[in-house]
Amino acid sequence: MQTKNYFELMAQYNQWVNGKIYGVCAEIPDGMRKKDLGAFFKSIHGTLNHILYGDKAWLGRFTEQSLTSKSIGQELYQDFEALWAERRAMDQEILHWSQNLSSPWLEAPFEYTSNIDNKTRIMPTWVLVTHMFNHQTHHRGQVTTLIKQLGYEPGIVDLPWLPDLELNTGNGL
Numbered sequence: 001m002q003t004k005n006y007f008e009l010m011a012q013y014n015q016w017v018n019g020k021i022y023g024v025c026a027e028i029p030d031g032m033r034k035k036d037l038g039a040f041f042k043s044i045h046g047t048l049n050h051i052l053y054g055d056k057a058w059l060g061r062f063t064e065q066s067l068t069s070k071s072i073g074q075e076l077y078q079d080f081e082a083l084w085a086e087r088r089a090m091d092q093e094i095l096h097w098s099q100n101l102s103s104p105w106l107e108a109p110f111e112y113t114s115n116i117d118n119k120t121r122i123m124p125t126w127v128l129v130t131h132m133f134n135h136q137t138h139h140r141g142q143v144t145t146l147i148k149q150l151g152y153e154p155g156i157v158d159l160p161w162l163p164d165l166e167l168n169t170g171n172g173l
Helices: 004-027 044-063 080-098 103-107 125-149
Strands: 109-113 120-124
Touching: 004 044, 004 080, 004 103, 004 125, 044 080, 044 109, 044 125, 103 125, 109 125, 120 125
Parallel strands: none
Antiparallel strands: 109 120
16 A cells, blocks of 8 residues: 555655646747647647646545546636636645545545546555556656647656655655
């Protein structure tokens, strides 16, 4: 089972890497950022919207709040600056939420209904929290590929490059 510390680390990493990715994306002209490049969610902008949608859907389930009224695949924000502002707010919310997780909650079964196939499933909560972070990483990988295809450089976004991660800083595993 993953621990609270692991999820806190993932939230810190998520916030850092999203800042890097969005910073590069801000340099890309809007038309290029929204251009259909053949990705599952078509464009960089579409994929960034989908990542945010997933975070809102999962965090909403975990906190028993309705954080999005959109359905999967719908654009949350057409304007890049508004999308980035909401991304920053969501990253802060995820970080705060991760700092308050408990082992009993993570170990408990969690029931949810999928927005994809409308099927209700029950799984250990920690598996679904892990999925939330894996989902982000999976689609950010697609975004970095699209960024490179457009001739921009996303930089190193691997976990060991997260600032202050080294063991002597107290943030290590």
